[in-house]
Amino acid sequence: GAVVSQHPSWVICKSGTSVKIECRSLDFQATTMFWYRQFPKQSLMLMATSNEGSKATYEQGVEKDKFLINHASLTLSTLTVTSAHPEDSSFYICSVMSSSGREETQYFGPGTRLLVL
């Protein structure tokens, strides 16, 4: 499977500030990456699909101006939470699509825990 890293692993910020989270594909070039959000004791919810060299595709209900996604290279996608508020506190997880033979599967990063005070 693919090896995915995220940075930082956790971050605490003040309300109103912006936070950038990085997602890196370490062992192959990923044209497509995904960003999920997970609240405590809940499942993963897809926020957006990040495509290298083009605009991200956001899921319904996700504000594109608040969650800025940049996929400038085949190994790096960033998610910026702008003007963060306490309700944005969550576990943010990215994934990459990896092809193994005829199958495509998503492999996930370790996640970034965001706490907005």
Add this chain to the structure above:
Amino acid sequence: GESVGLHLPTLSVQEGDNSIINCAYSNSASDYFIWYKQESGKGPQFIIDIRSNMDKRQGQRVTVLLNKTVKHLSLQIAATQPGDSAVYFCAEGLYSSASKIIFGSGTRLSIRP
């Protein structure tokens, strides 16, 4: 809307016994199913997947069973170990476009010594 759901939110199993985690799906168009394991504070880890043209697939100590008639998916873990303690999610999607998968609500597996 259509979703993937689980029958049991929590499961407690004696160490060494087999575990069976169940999942129901409602989207009849889904033809690709994946099981993920998520340990506390970590991202989901791929366990095993199965396409709808199969009804059983085995991995190392794990088996996934698919019953398309009743839209049911299960994950069997043989000889459950303490390291198997985690939340398990099933996810569904389309094989032709595995990019968008929908996660179920998750089952927490706890191991009794």
